[in-house]
Amino acid sequence: MSRLDAAPAARAMFTLDPTRTYPVLDRADGIHVWDRDGRQYLDAIAGIAVANVGYGRQEVVDAIAAQAARLPYAVGNIFASEPALALADEIARVTPGDLDHVIFTSGGSEAVEVALKMARQFHVLRGEPDRSVFVSRWTNYHGATLGGLTVGGSKLRRRVYEPLLPATPHVRTPYCYRCPWPDSHPDCGPAAAAEVEAAIVEAGPSRVAAVIGEPIVASVGGAIRPPDDYWPRVREICDRHGVLLIIDEVVTGFGRTGRTFAVDHWGIVPDLIVMGKGMSGGYAPLGAVAARAHVRAAFEERGAAFEHIFTFGGHPVSAAAGLAVLAIWERERLTERAAALEGPFTAALDRLREHPFVGDVRVSGLMAGIEFVADRATKAPFEPAMKVGTRVREAGLRNGIVTYPGSGMADGTRGDIINLYPPLIVTEADIAEMSERLETTFTEVEAELARSG
Ligand SMILES: Cc1ncc(COP(=O)(O)O)c(C=O)c1O
Known part of the structure; x- marks a missing residue:
């Protein structure tokens, strides 16, 4: 086995979370990235709000x-x-x-x-x-x-x-x-x-x-x-x-x-x-x-x-x-594009409000936050030990979409969100695809949460 094939955990790099296995990204094009096993992800966070013009711009x-x-x-x-x-x-x-x-x-x-x-x-x-x-x-x-x-x-x-x-x-x-x-x-x-x-x-x-x-x-x-x-x-x-x-x-x-x-x-x-x-x-x-x-x-x-x-x-x-x-x-007038897509982006994400654990959906241009709550009526957040944002990120990766979790916004330590920052080159079709993958991801996470009691 070459050193390249070794699991990242066995390599010298000080990865941030030693308990996690990091997919190793290999290439990128447009709004997608691929890991070295050939798995494709729709990058709904543009790296982390960086790849605004998309990947592969010669x-x-x-x-x-x-x-x-x-x-x-x-x-x-x-x-x-x-x-x-x-x-x-x-x-x-x-x-x-x-x-x-x-x-x-x-x-x-x-x-x-x-x-x-x-x-x-x-x-x-x-x-x-x-x-x-x-x-x-x-x-x-x-x-x-x-x-x-x-x-x-x-x-x-x-x-x-x-x-x-x-x-x-x-x-x-x-x-x-x-x-x-x-x-x-x-x-x-x-x-x-x-x-x-x-x-x-x-x-x-x-x-x-x-x-x-x-x-x-x-x-x-x-x-x-x-x-x-x-x-x-x-x-x-x-x-x-x-x-x-x-x-x-x-x-x-x-x-x-x-x-x-x-x-x-x-x-x-x-x-x-x-x-x-x-x-x-x-x-x-x-x-x-x-x-x-x-x-x-x-x-x-x-x-x-x-x-x-x-x-x-x-x-x-x-x-x-x-x-x-x-x-x-x-x-490519990407600022104007972000402004014009705010409506379709909002509509696509608003569909996700049907999931009982979605408390709020916030959109400004092509920047969005989806906040998760244990109880919609009281807005009570989940306990941090349930790691809801992290679960959504991991389930998202399994479903081919990259999202970015955050936590602590409810009271400093509790409260879960995911952030979305799609590349500013996205199309309405890409936004629909994002919403589909999030839909599947949220359904899976809700089932997981129900199982874990
Ligand atoms: C609002 C804001 N300021 C500063 C930073 C720090 O930037 P960097 O990670 O490039 O050092 C970030 C990173 O996410 C950010 O979101």
Whole structure:
């Protein structure tokens, strides 16, 4: 038996979950991936919200090969490279307002770190060194680094690593299905925004550097969209207190929710936008932060360098991949496509509400969350030991569909969802196929749950 044929568990790689056997992916094309045993899966999560332009796009492959042959690397504190400069120009063109200054990373977590550090240095440069507090939100995810986890709000992902970095105040996220402000629901936008302001006031407004949040919560919440007046109010509160607003569009950016950026739904311009994932279509690791003109000016006016460097930030090959992917995204009008398919996607997923364990179906563009409950009337979640989200993922794989579970959204530890982020190139027929495979998957899981009592 060759080493390639050995079971992954017998190999050297530190797989994340030692109790699980990982299917070994071998190839991909369009919206499908195949494992080395030839089994095909419909990739309903686009890798993990990365393969927005689909797999097997030869022009991206060619751009990567050409760049690797010409110039594979340039260190960011000595050199720039043409693909990185060109990609920054492209991003500046499509971001809202004056978010015209772009710095690159290898992924979303690194980009969150950059945003936090940039916000901090911005205030230090402007003579407000006490501004070191970040106000963040429960049920939001901002990456896997200690900084990202500290401002992140997934209790499950944080708990092993607590006490984390110096405590940051967390506020509740507007979440209509389980509204934290039932007395004001559905007009809870003002109450939710007031909680952000209360956290700033309690920390001491002159001590707060930034508020950070996902505009529409992705993987740890399942497409949780706030009331329309929430983010505009938070923007106004931040302005009033001299606090920067960092919006994490790692999942939602570049068309996923039917707008170029999710903040475009409400016409707000954050001070820093964090991005990653779909920007390079999964063809190369890439993240970025776009900063507004006044943030850049704080550095330029004082002749101060940003005290930061990642070895692979601005990697020419990743930038070339990003340029090729954004060219496809624009030419094929994938944002408009996500907006147009929101209706058919919603209709296809709404069918699944017939399953008694489906509590809620949430859709924004081509991003969806399906929340499972033990009791629809009371919205009581399943016990975590039942691993409902994981069961759905595993049954989905058996039925040839890839989904992404999340948990903890009901009370921090309980509550199960699956996320769907199909490639933005999907057709209505693909959506119907997804819904069929989910239908079979849900029927199987409900039977399993009934058997396990
Ligand atoms: C909203 C959000 N921010 C940040 C990240 C971290 O990105 P990465 O995994 O590329 O480091 C993720 C990853 O899922 C994310 O969903």
